[in-house]
Every structure is written in structure tokens, then in C-alpha cells.
Amino acid sequence: MTHRVNLSRQTCRNPSALRGWTVFFQRVSVAGAREARSIFEEALRIDNTNVDVLMGLVDTHLWEVNAYMSQARAEQVRLAEVAMSKASELTPITSRMHFCRAALLIALRAPERALREIELAMSLDPDLPYVHMRAGWVKIFLGRAEEAEGHVTTAMRLSPRDPMLGTWYAGLGLADLQLGRLDKAVDRLRKAIEIAPNNELPYFHLAAALALQDRKSEAAQACEIGRRLAPIFRIGKCRVEVQSDNPVFLLQRNRIYEGMERAGVPE
Template sequence: MRYFFEDYSFDTERRELQRGPEIIPIARQVFALLEYLIRNRDRVVSKDDLVDAIWNGRIVSDAALTTRLNAARNAVGDSGQEQRLIKTLARQGFRFVGTIVEDRAAGPGGPATDGGESARMPSTTPRLSVAVMPFANLSGEVRQDDFVDAMTENLTSDISRLPDYFVISSKTAFAFKGKTVDARQIGRELGVRYVLEGSVQSGADRLRVNAQLIDAESGAHIWAERFDKPRSDPFEMQDEITARLARAMDIQLVAAEARRLQSKEALDAVDLALRGWTVFFQKVSVAGAREARSIFEQALRIDNANADVLMGLTEAHLWEVNAYMSEARAEQVRLAETAMSKASGLTPLTARLHFCRAALLIALRAPERALREIELAISLDPDLPYVHVRAGWVKVFLGRSEETEGHLSTAMRLSPRDPMLGTWYALLGLADLQLGRLDMAVDRLRRAIEIAPANELPYFHLAAALALRDRQSEAAEAAETGRRLAPIFRIGKCRLEVQSDNPVFLVQRNRIYQGMERAGVPE
């Protein structure tokens, strides 16, 4: 088995710890201790657990144990003060808290290569593994080097926070600065599947950033993007550019991995998680959520302790529930609660965890608590566009729809070409509809349907907006399309399953029900 975390690989068959291409010397007992912590990373390991596993139950002094723990931390660039990877919990024990990517297919060696351009990468490279190369400074100004280098480091940091990613540290990547090296060679040397390259060009009043994502196995260019931004505060520019790049690269990398899976016969839980999320994001609809849910359930039968899968299952259930199209609402909410509870025990508190919990609390008719969760998510990862979208959505249920647009503007700035963009316009249209801004609601809901025509709920909101504007034939057409996509949808079901008792929200929502009724949506 090989485990990947940060820019380390930990091979239990070869008994090797590597950082990039460098093998880290590590004593036998220290290796065993690190292996035990990694294998049991889903729980807190007590001192007695370690003594039983590493020393076979012999009496071991606290000093000896502390020495081995410090050596393990030192081997992976951690320390007792920082505790970035190995955390001590007072009077409880120890836990490995780093993000791990597993590769069960790893063997004692990769296929031999001749070092030429046609050499293939070993199959043991982690799935979502990437090296961010130092961006090139094309301005010709030496004083811009620090800005460009800092942007590369910030981008590396942003990408490393994405779940299940294996990202080479900027310190290792900067060894390639100023060198012309083929992406395939970088992939082989650093053990990654993808390489991100880029450049920064500075003008009098604008900054241009070019980036390209390369498949390190084939050398093929997967994606390229250019960002132009007016000059402003350098820290603000860095933050905005790196956040947009990280999100755009995340979308492209997950899509690339999903394409790889099409030719793979035996899928493990991580493969299925990638496929489930891809279906969820590409087939933006209740029907797509149901298909994704089936994939997540298949993944859990293989590995029932995968937090990413559990959160995917939670989101898939709640999409259906919160769209008023569940045929077994109480059961789906219960299953979502169970999955959410288990995910919370498996992973440190992250923005994604609070993000998922907010959707669950909306289904449980607790929008005030949902808002607190999403505010925590934003504080943990303000560059994640989805947390801002969910904040805008929660505000609707609190009778604060006038605040929704500000949250959506932030999300669209962070990810202007997001695969969920259709649902974002749908939310903007819903907020306009709640506020009685009917013409704007019609425009945005039509835009939402144009981007994501399979998404069922916007058709009913569009029907209501058109009917309230006395555009009856158009309203009836929108309602008919919605009913064709979602025959289960009923106004009475919306009333029964309404997620908030906020008086402002309820007055606004009742007007929408009147519009739906006029459009011919059944009660």
C-alpha cells in the first residue's frame, strides 16, 4: 500500500518514506509508528494502542514514546509545536490528521522506462496529484519576481486545501524555476499525474495571468485559461487570481480523472466518489442527484468510512428533499443525517463539512442554525464559491433575499465558468421572485434554464413569475415543461414541506404559490 500526503509518499511494502524524488531515512520503529497512525487515522490512538502495536506490550517510558513521536513528526516535516500532521490530544492520545490519498495498486516497483519521452508513468501516481510549477515573470522587471513567486506559493497552498489532492510543495517545485523541463519528466521525477504551468505579464494598469494544465503522462494540454485584472492592491490581486485558478483547475482535474475512469474496469471507492461527483455536477437536476446517489451508495459498499462519499450521499439526498421532489422525505432526511454524522467523525471540521450540514439543517427546518454553519464554512475557506452560494440560499429562507445577490456575485467572481452556474442563476431568479422583482426573475430563470435545461425546479419558479406578470401562455408552457420533467411536483407538497417559519419568507412564498396556481401547476 502507498499513502500520499502533502508531497510525501509512504510505501508500506518497500518500507520507504519519500518526499518527491528524495528517500527520507527513517528508523524501523519510527516507520512502524507512522504506519500505525496513518492506518488508524479515522480515530484517536491511545498510548496503550501504540505500545501494544509497536512494542508488543512491553513497558515503555513516556520519554521513549515522545522521542519516537518527535522523530516521526520530524520525518514528515512536522513538529510538536505545529502538529500539522500528527496531533496530540491531551489525555486522549494521538491522531494523524493530514489528508491522505491511498493507492492499493502500488507494488514493489513501477514499470521500467528508458527515460525517453515515450516512457509511461508508474500506475501508482495518486489520482488528483499535481505539481504547480513556478510561474514565469514575463514583465522583464526583476522587482516583479517576488510577486510572481508569492502567487505561485499561494496557489499551491489553495490547491492543497482541496479534498483528496496530492500537491507537491512549492519548495520542491521551485527547484525547477528557470529551467525548461518537459512536463512528462516532471511527472516522473515528482510522481504526479498533472503539471500546472503559467506566466504573469504586467502592464501599466493591468495584470495578465496565463495558466495551462498538462497531463504529465501524455504531455497533452487539458486546459488553458487567461485572466486579465486591473492593477490594485497586490495582496487583493494575488488572492483573487489564485482563488479563481484553484477553483478552475479543480473543475478541470476532476473532469480529467472522470474521463480516465471510462477505460478502467474495476473501480474502487475513490474512483466511484469521483464518478458520483462528476454526475452530480454535470447532470444538474433531481434526476442527476438520484443517479449520483446510486453511485455513492455503491462506493459505500466498498468503503463505508470514506468521508467524501458520505458527504456526496448527503448532498444527493438533500438535493431531492429540498427541491420538494422526494417520494420518501422523512427517510431521506434520516439517511442524510446518518451519513453526515459519520462524515463528521471521520474528517476534521472543514468548510465542506459545514457546507453539507447547512443543507441538512434547511431540510430540518432550522435556517438560523444553517446560517451559523455556512458562516463557519466561509471563515474556514472564503475562496470556495459554493459556500457563498449556500449563504445566499439560506438567506432566502430567513426572509433576507435582498442579500442573496451579494453572495452570488462573490461566487461568480471566484468561479465565473462553474459547472453549477445554472443553479446559481436559478437562485438569483428565486430571490428576485421572492422580492417581487418579476422581470428580473424571468430573465435570470430563463438564463438558468438555458444553462441547465434538465434542472426541474426553475421551470416552476419561471411559471410563477410569468403568471404574476400576466404572461399566461408563457407561464403555462413553463409549467408544462416542469411537470414533464418532475410529475411529482405539487404546490401542496411545497406548503407541507416548507423549510422555514420566518414570517417574511412565508408571505413572499405564498405569492409564489399563487403564481404557480395561475400557471396551472397542480395543488
């Protein structure tokens, strides 16, 4: 079973939703999320009760917010909450909705509640690969990065040629970076960038990992590409918008900030 099969079954019955996600999957980036969101917003002006499109709006707002690249974070979180609430009123709760709600709760700095949403999503559809990937992502914010790999590799087994595969490698690389496994982090983040070269955030994580290995020129190069793709990105923005108060996570996170600073990412 692939991500495309699950997506078409759960979120793309509507042509506008399909068009929006096609754009996003082709770019897999904050820039791609913004372009896809414009399609969803246009569709909602025609029919503001379309659940597929509402969920696309939630996902694309939160992709930008949780990548620390929103220029209006509070407003985007509010709009995601409104769309999530509207979708919940219009249809029975699905695994897809629990999956989206988990991303919203991460943005609201509530990873424990996000994990509960993921568990509910898995109980409804244990074969949905991106729910397993999000479980790994949530575990990082809970200070349990060592558990992320099992979840992400399950997603990869369920959908080995998934259009989001690059982001899954990015998740593995981030978990490795949190844990100080720098060689593995570099390998996986390079793989993530190879698969999804437009995705902005992995460049900054790769820059941090390389800088922590004292590979200064490579770190500077990764930082330069990241800044070209995402000029808004700042270490200070990550600190302010961090999605968890978990002390283990925060301690591990400080290592990443140090690496980013060494690589030349602006504070």
C-alpha cells in the first residue's frame, strides 16, 4: 500500500484537493505548501464545506508553521484551527483527521496530546504510512528520539516509493542529530536532500551536523543553499517557536543550535 493510494482514498476525492496535493508533492517544501494552499483557498471560495480541501488547508498552514518559516505564525495556527474545527463538524473523525490534529497540537506546543492523536489514527488505520512517520516526529519532541527510527522505517516499509520519502529521511536525520549520531545524521540528511532538493529545513539540519563534525566548508555550503531557499530562517525563530518544553528534547536541541551557529545560520 502506498501513500498515494492512502491519500486518494482519504483526502483526494475532490479534484481541487488532488490538484493542490499534486503541486505539493512535486515540490515538497514550504514554497510548495504555499502554492498548494493558494489552490485550496481558491477551492474553498467556491465551496467552503469541502472536507478534503479544508484538510489540505490545515496541512499546508502547519507545514510552514512547524518548519519555523511562517511570517504570521499565530494567524496561520488560528486558520488551521478554524479549518480543522470546520472539517470535524462536517464528517466523522478519520485517521487522517487525527493525523492533522497531531500537527496542530505540535504547533500548539502539546506533543503529549499529539501522540494521543497519532495513537487514535493508528487504531483506525494501522497501514497509513504517514501516520507512522508522524509518530516518529512526535517522539522527537517528547525527548524520545531513539524511538523515531522504528516508526519511520515502518512508514518506509508500507510505502517504499512514497512522494514524501525525502521528508522521512529528514526525520531520521533529525532524530540522529538530536541524539548526537552525526555520521548517520549526515548520511540521512544528504539522502533527504537528494530526494527532495526543494525542502528547506534539512539543509539547516545538515549544516548543523557537518559543523559539529568540524567540516566547516561543507557546513557553510549547506547553510548557503538553505538560506537561498529560505531567507527567513533564523536560529532565534526556532528557539522562540520550539514545539516542546520537554527537558530532554530541549537539551538535545541546544546541540543543533550550536551546530547551526557554527555553520553560519543567522541568529
